[in-house]
Amino acid sequence: MAAFMLLSVPFTPVELWLVKSLIDRIQAWTPLMPLGPMMKVAVGLALLMVMNNIVFGVPIPMAQTRLMEIGTLEEQRLIIGKTSRLPLKDVEAPGVKDMRVRAMQISLYEICHTGVGLLRSTIQLVVLSAVLLAYGQWIPLIAVYISALLLTVVSGQTAGKLEGLSRKQAPNRRLLRHYADLLTKRTAAKEIRLFGLGRLLSERWSDLSARQALETEDAVRAAELRKLGPELLFALLGGLLLSLLVLLPGASAWSAGDFTLLFLTITMLLSELNGWSGQAVSLRRHYMRWGDFRAYMKLEEETDRQRLRASVAAEKQGGEAALREERPFTGSEDRGSAGFPRAQILSGRIGASAEDGGVRGAVSETGNAVNGALGSMRLQVSGLRFRYPGAACDTLNGLDLAIPPGCRVALVGENGSGKSTLVKLLAGLYEPTGGVIEWSDGQGERLSAEAVRMKQSAVFQDFMRLYLTLRDNVALGNMALRGEDAILRQKLQSSGSRLLELDTQLGAAFGGMEPSGGEWQKIVTARTLLRDARFVFFDEPTAALDPQAEKDAFDMFLQVTEGRSALLVTHRLGAAKLADVIYVLKQGRLIEQGTHQELLHCGGEYSRMFRLQASWYA
Ligand SMILES: Nc1ncnc2c1ncn2[C@@H]1O[C@H](COP(=O)(O)OP(=O)(O)OP(=O)(O)O)[C@@H](O)[C@H]1O
Known part of the structure; x- marks a missing residue:
């Protein structure tokens, strides 16, 4: 041309x-x-x-x-x-x-x-x-x-x-798009109609648009005059x-x-x-x-950061290993024979401290531990800190924890205590602001970021809904099995889903059937099962399930995590009982750890939360 x-x-x-x-x-x-x-x-x-x-x-x-x-x-x-x-x-x-x-x-x-x-x-x-x-x-x-x-x-x-003005206006343009999305997208339509917010949001949208247009008009007029x-x-x-x-x-x-x-x-x-x-x-x-x-x-791309982190971690590894021999992570002074930390209240808030007898009991030593059968993973976290960009303070503040191979851990705590943030850090979705997250295999060999990713799976609260076929939604867990109808159906059945017709188109917006929130959650669980992971995150996996489905889901949790390590984030403290060890998070710090019985016995934050929840059912 x-x-x-x-x-x-x-x-x-x-x-x-x-x-x-x-x-x-x-x-x-x-x-x-x-x-x-x-x-x-x-x-x-x-x-x-x-x-x-x-x-x-x-x-x-x-x-x-x-x-x-x-x-x-x-x-x-x-x-x-x-x-x-x-x-x-x-x-x-x-x-x-x-x-x-x-x-x-x-x-x-x-x-x-x-x-x-x-x-x-x-x-x-x-x-x-x-x-x-x-x-x-x-x-x-x-x-x-x-x-x-x-x-x-x-x-x-x-x-x-x-052009400078256009850059300055970018955040407001984003806000305008957000208003427009709220006013036009199906997800917000219910509340907008119920609370009669349409007019208010439209007015805000119009005001902001008019302000932006006026600003642009003034700038264009000045430019033309010049x-x-x-x-x-x-x-x-x-x-x-x-x-x-x-x-x-x-x-x-x-x-x-x-x-x-x-x-x-x-x-x-x-x-x-x-x-x-x-x-x-x-x-x-x-x-x-x-x-x-x-x-x-x-x-900077994620892979560059990971490579950097891997090399820094590798350099540090020798020194840290030596350091761990001298000063293991908090609480590891008192381990059971399966390697689980013993129960303790980790802060002095409720009248006990690690030093003065905060250790109040022993964790079950049988747990879910396996060694090597499925290729196990060990997690060691030391001094973990994380701060969101632009935030005034750290969301996670110096966390030390360990999850031995084959251990089911429950993470509980009040809203905003940092549970989901911790899951995202452990899943490698965020980079820590400080501290070390180290994954190793059953033999203690450190695993690369890529190897860790291949061995992890997750059911997130805000999981991905793919408006394609049921088959594609499940097969995302392991695309190599996309054509294996029997396996896909078996995973759907194991997750309690009644939808088994693999070529059903999902999503009303695409002319398909629209699964309910709970049905989606089961499909996503089937996706997770399809990935033969060694470490599975469950971030509030039962939030949308009815009582029967919730019970089934927790039975399924026990079944699918057999021989695997798992981290279950839940507000249902009854479900936390299923875990070998429970960590209690408060304002970005781990304040208690132990089994359900031990933590109840300790009479700390977990015990208070559990009794509060139980009182509703008494
Ligand atoms: N993308 C983000 N940017 C800035 N701050 C965030 C972001 N996501 C979460 N936070 C803040 O980090 C803190 C911890 O949030 P997080 O979602 O980890 O808590 P949580 O324990 O999982 O809460 P919940 O039980 O309500 O799900 C909160 O104060 C929250 O406001």
Whole structure:
């Protein structure tokens, strides 16, 4: 396309010369003279116009459409790919979201097209300037160029300001999209109608839109006013030049063809200068957006961080192993023979401390422990800290815990105590702000981040609902088994699902059946079962289940975690009884650990929460 665009440039001087020649011949023609030479020039001119308009006019728009499609796909591919490689913490960060929206504004096609257009315009300007110089008109030429340059500089500055405003408005644009989503998406429709929020939200949306529009309007008005002077100067100079053509030096010797040629050249020069200025400004805007795109593409990726963490951890490993021999993690001073920490209240809040006898009992030593049968995993966490970007304080504050192979652990605590955050850290979805999370196999060999990921599985509270077939939803756990109908059905049955027709389309929005919240949860559990994981996270897996389904789910929990390590986050303290050890989290700190019986006996936070919950059923 670039070649076609540039190839059309040499046609301009030839066209101008043919016009001049034709006019001069028409002027000199008398009825006694032959028409042939004049007709030849006219046909030459017509051919040139056909070439310009049809030969170059057809392939260029076709190539433009194709390039635009390719460019858009490529931009989307790059941004989607990059986003999928970013750490979850960054994907959730508002600043990164705004960066992504700005990055998505780039257009590779527009950048190329503007660049080539600018090059074509520059060559065209050189050609047209050469024609004017051939007629000795350098003074008007310089005047026109100076005014065009002034216009370009001022337009460039105003474009920069408008682009800056657009960046500043990005968070509010996000809020506008959020309002629009609330007002149009099915998930929010129930509450919006029930509480009569439609009008309020619409008004907020309108107010914010109007404020944004006003801000933009003010900025555009100021920009246009700044450009007014240079634009008037440019237009005035151009107009004067064209209207006073006959007064230019040397004009007395020019033929009608010369006048026509100069008139056309000046008209084209003015239009080309205007276009050149617009393209230069547009290129500046593209350059700023390109900067945003590059900044987004340069964000540190998860794999880079993991590699860094792995090498730092490897360096530290020797030292830490030695340190652990001297000072094992909190509570490990008092282990059962299966390696479980004994029960204790880890803070002095309720009248006992680890030092003065906080250890009040022994954890069952049988537990769920296995060694090696399924390839077990051991987790050791020391001094774990985590702070969300922009948060004023740490969400997790110096956690020490260990989960030996084959151990079922329950994590309980009040809302906002940091349970889900801990799960995301252990699942490798967030990077710790401080401390070490170390996974090792049954033989104590440290596992790589990739190996850990392959051996983990999870049922999250906010699990992914894929509006494809039931088969695809279950097979996500292990795509290699997508065609194994018997296995897929067996996993669905084990998870208590009554939906067994694998090729059923799910999602009413896609013309399929809409599973209830509990049915979705069972499908997701089947997905988890399909992945032969060694460590399974259950983050409130029964939140949407009825009492029978909940009981079945906990039976299933025992069954599927047999011989595996598991971390169950739950507010149902009755279910925590199923665990070999219970950790109690409060304000980002572990305050108690032990079995259900031991913690009840301790009379601490767990005991208080359990009795409170039990009182409802008494
Ligand atoms: N993406 C986030 N950005 C900033 N802060 C967050 C984010 N997610 C959670 N938090 C904060 O971190 C703290 C712990 O949240 P978390 O979801 O881990 O608690 P939880 O114990 O799982 O709570 P719940 O029992 O209510 O599910 C809360 O104060 C919460 O406001």
